Amino acid sequence: MFTNYVFGVTAGNDVSERHWQSMDLQWLRGKAADGFGPVGPYVVTGLNYNDLQVQTRLNGEVRQSESTKNMIHSVDKVVSWLSRYFTLMPGDLIYTGTPGSTRGMKAGDIVEIEVEGVGVLRNRLVNSSGLKKSN
Numbered sequence: 001m002f003t004n005y006v007f008g009v010t011a012g013n014d015v016s017e018r019h020w021q022s023m024d025l026q027w028l029r030g031k032a033a034d035g036f037g038p039v040g041p042y043v044v045t046g047l048n049y050n051d052l053q054v055q056t057r058l059n060g061e062v063r064q065s066e067s068t069k070n071m072i073h074s075v076d077k078v079v080s081w082l083s084r085y086f087t088l089m090p091g092d093l094i095y096t097g098t099p100g101s102t103r104g105m106k107a108g109d110i111v112e113i114e115v116e117g118v119g120v121l122r123n124r125l126v127n128s129s130g131l132k133k134s135n
Contacts, residue, residue: 005079007090008043009052011113011121014095018104035126039093041119049075053116054098059109064098071097 021030
């Protein structure tokens with residue numbers, strides 16, 4: 001395992017604007033517009049990141065609920081592959097993807113990402129250009 005290289009685990013909402021992705025030459029805008037990558041609520045160390053329950057809720061309805069042990073590529077494999085092409089530095093965040101499928105969202109929706117041992121990241125979709133943190 002890459003426990004010496006992975007500092008900790010947090011929740012992240014890898015927001016994608018599918019319409020922009022289908023219309024644009026490059027996916028940068030559709031994957032990285034302002035507000036598209038919220039993280040939190042904490043970074044937690046010492047967790048077995050290869051076996052954590054991850055749940056995504058949209059307006060309270062469970063849309064994804066799966067263990068990281070069922071991801072297509074393990075965290076170790078992702079870190080190993082990325083390190084061949086990118087200089088990884090302390091503090092870098094790596095979105096590993098989620099086990100399970102996703103669905104579309106609309107303005108006003110509340111998205112909750114819960115990672116076992118970390119807590120819940122909760123955001124309200126403001127419009128198709130970003131999320132607003134919800135208290």
